[in-house]
Amino acid sequence: MAAALRNGRAGWRERETGRPGPGLGAGAGPAERLHPAAPYKVKPTVEHHKKVFSETFEQPPIYVPVLTYMGYGIVTLFGYLRDFMRAWGLEKCHASQERKEQKDFVPLYQDFENFYKRNLYIRVRDNWNRPICSVPGPTFDLVERVSDDYNWTFRYTGRVIKDVINMGSYNYLGFAENKGESLNSVAEVTMMYGAGVCSTRQEMGNLDKHIQLESLVAQFLGVEAAMTFGMGFATNSMNIPALVGKGCLILSDELNHTSLILGARLSGATIRVFKHNNLQSLEKLLRDAVVNGQPRTHRPWKKILILVEGIYSMEGSMVRLPDIVDLKKKYKAYLYLDEAHSIGAVGPTGRGVVEYFSVDPRDIDVLMGTFTKSFGATGGYIAGKKELVDYLRAYSHSSVYAASMPPPIAEQIIRSLKCIMGLDGTTIGIERVRQLGVNARYFRQRLQELGFITYGNEDSPVVPLLLYMPGKVGAFARRMLKKNIGVVVVGFPATPIVESRARFCLSAAHTRQMLDTVLNVLDEMGDYLQFKYSRQSPGVRPEACDEPDFEIED
Amino acid sequence: MWKIEIVQQVVKKQTMNVGTAHSEVNPNTRVMNSRGIWLSYILGIGLLHIILLSIPFFSVPVVWTLTNVIHNLGMYIFLHTVKGTPFETPDQGKARLLTHWEQMDYGVQFTASRKFLTITPIIFFADECPHPKAASTSWSQNLWHQQVLNATSRV
Numbered sequence: 068m069a070a071a072l073r074n075g076r077a078g079w080r081e082r083e084t085g086r087p088g089p090g091l092g093a094g095a096g097p098a099e100r101l102h103p104a105a106p107y108k109v110k111p112t113v114e115h116h117k118k119v120f121s122e123t124f125e126q127p128p129i130y131v132p133v134l135t136y137m138g139y140g141i142v143t144l145f146g147y148l149r150d151f152m153r154a155w156g157l158e159k160c161h162a163s164q165e166r167k168e169q170k171d172f173v174p175l176y177q178d179f180e181n182f183y184k185r186n187l188y189i190r191v192r193d194n195w196n197r198p199i200c201s202v203p204g205p206t207f208d209l210v211e212r213v214s215d216d217y218n219w220t221f222r223y224t225g226r227v228i229k230d231v232i233n234m235g236s237y238n239y240l241g242f243a244e245n246k247g248e249s250l251n252s253v254a255e256v257t258m259m260y261g262a263g264v265c266s267t268r269q270e271m272g273n274l275d276k277h278i279q280l281e282s283l284v285a286q287f288l289g290v291e292a293a294m295t296f297g298m299g300f301a302t303n304s305m306n307i308p309a310l311v312g313k314g315c316l317i318l319s320d321e322l323n324h325t326s327l328i329l330g331a332r333l334s335g336a337t338i339r340v341f342k343h344n345n346l347q348s349l350e351k352l353l354r355d356a357v358v359n360g361q362p363r364t365h366r367p368w369k370k371i372l373i374l375v376e377g378i379y380s381m382e383g384s385m386v387r388l389p390d391i392v393d394l395k396k397k398y399k400a401y402l403y404l405d406e407a408h409s410i411g412a413v414g415p416t417g418r419g420v421v422e423y424f425s426v427d428p429r430d431i432d433v434l435m436g437t438f439t440k441s442f443g444a445t446g447g448y449i450a451g452k453k454e455l456v457d458y459l460r461a462y463s464h465s466s467v468y469a470a471s472m473p474p475p476i477a478e479q480i481i482r483s484l485k486c487i488m489g490l491d492g493t494t495i496g497i498e499r500v501r502q503l504g505v506n507a508r509y510f511r512q513r514l515q516e517l518g519f520i521t522y523g524n525e526d527s528p529v530v531p532l533l534l535y536m537p538g539k540v541g542a543f544a545r546r547m548l549k550k551n552i553g554v555v556v557v558g559f560p561a562t563p564i565v566e567s568r569a570r571f572c573l574s575a576a577h578t579r580q581m582l583d584t585v586l587n588v589l590d591e592m593g594d595y596l597q598f599k600y601s602r603q604s605p606g607v608r609p610e611a612c613d614e615p616d617f618e619i620e621d
Numbered sequence: 622m623w624k625i626e627i628v629q630q631v632v633k634k635q636t637m638n639v640g641t642a643h644s645e646v647n648p649n650t651r652v653m654n655s656r657g658i659w660l661s662y663i664l665g666i667g668l669l670h671i672i673l674l675s676i677p678f679f680s681v682p683v684v685w686t687l688t689n690v691i692h693n694l695g696m697y698i699f700l701h702t703v704k705g706t707p708f709e710t711p712d713q714g715k716a717r718l719l720t721h722w723e724q725m726d727y728g729v730q731f732t733a734s735r736k737f738l739t740i741t742p743i744i745f746f747a748d749e750c751p752h753p754k755a756a757s758t759s760w761s762q763n764l765w766h767q768q769v770l771n772a773t774s775r776v
Contacts, residue, residue: 181707
């Protein structure tokens, strides 16, 4: 409804579907872009009665990319000038160099490959890898550092910047804390079991804590069984090779994480990439795969595995899960869902995108997630049918070669899972999940009202705010730190050349007051640095549009 | 069959630092397809032309010739001489010996950007021809210049 009112503006590209519940036909046609036909019939939460899948990726006016290219062009020219000066001794070269005696050897690395790093990254390097000296909760303490030679080296002044609002940590439910009664159990477990296991799951590293954790995870997700691993990245990269091999096909989303790509490459299967969240692209690839089979022999593929993520962390967009599940059933493919950022963060009770879209967890073949983001721990899990998990216990690289999860970490996950599920007898968990949803929606809505361009789904706790120009990226991060707010900014080449952004990660531990502080600072800074590029009309509040929908519903 | 309209600029992810999300191995391949780069290119040539026009002792045909020459030289250096990528790519340096022109679109020929970048210098050259004064010498110089650049760069 709110989304429908925002339509029809020039330069505005919105992707919006209203989808009837499962079992009904998809009735959205071209005209439905303006009026969502029938919204998702999801369990009504306090905030929403009807849910419309609405993601926005607004384009700025054309002068913005032009100025961005100009910015990169100027920096490149100056880079060439400085390299020339360094090569001819007119300027001191701070980068590491080979010794004079080795100048005739084959060079260790190509100078040009570090051009970007030398001439652009180093200039703004003080915005990343900032040392902290407290737990990364909703606020944290930073070690103050200054540079005397334009970020080539840093020195610490000895002061600590206290209570910086943390908008960069993946602390979705606020479990990154070091005070709390329930943490006593973690301390006890550390005393009893020790800090680490030093063995693999298949040898001596299988503790009762792991078994307890795995049954709890399976119960949480609503599946038959689960297996946990010590490292989230390794969960993807070591288990995908166990599931698919040569002769199989992997269809992976364009914006998949490096761990998924590495796992896909290690498996030896053929990889085909479909455009981000674009179901026509995926369907085309599926049809092509089923009809044509393997490249030269035309034999049928042994397995087709679709790799998607729940929430994509750079965009803040959510996967179109019900549609992908329909596609997978139609073409008999398997689905691997990586819920690294969405488990614990979306859904009425925090069970991820599966719950958010009311999809049956038995429809997803492999449910994967990590404990790093919402649970304040490390590690990952793979869940699904008992058959699948038993197979992975025997054949996964992690279970044979990698040390298993340390017991204190397992206990931390157990305690946070119990909290979220309400098994500890309190409602803290569900309150946090609810608070995160409220924070995410509030923050996004206020940013859009203020006139900033943000990407992604309105319910996702990851909010990328587009800055576009390389100069603004550095200036923004520095000024935010001066105002005691810590943000993460990303630029080219981690993002497309035009779309440098600041990425905010909301947390349940952020209070309304903190968010308002951040928003006021952003408002001021948006006017000062001029990055309020949005051309849609601001100020549309969802409460004002909660009128009865007079459309004829399918 | 899919009635859902998806109107979204495809966001392409590119990597520099290991560990960031994306599957675009070499971001350089997509730069010439980004939004607004063709316009920026034209505006850049326009800016160069205006700067040269404001130098008092160059006459108009000379300025046109100079624009063409400097533009061709610039394109030659940046697109056809400099090899590799200014950042490390995760594909173990497949593009280290390739110029930017060769890297564009992963080597697929006759894409829209390649056609645009081929045709624009020709149009600028043709634009320059109608100036009659001192046209014959500069015209032939320019023609020779273009031919040499074209031959050496596309090889």
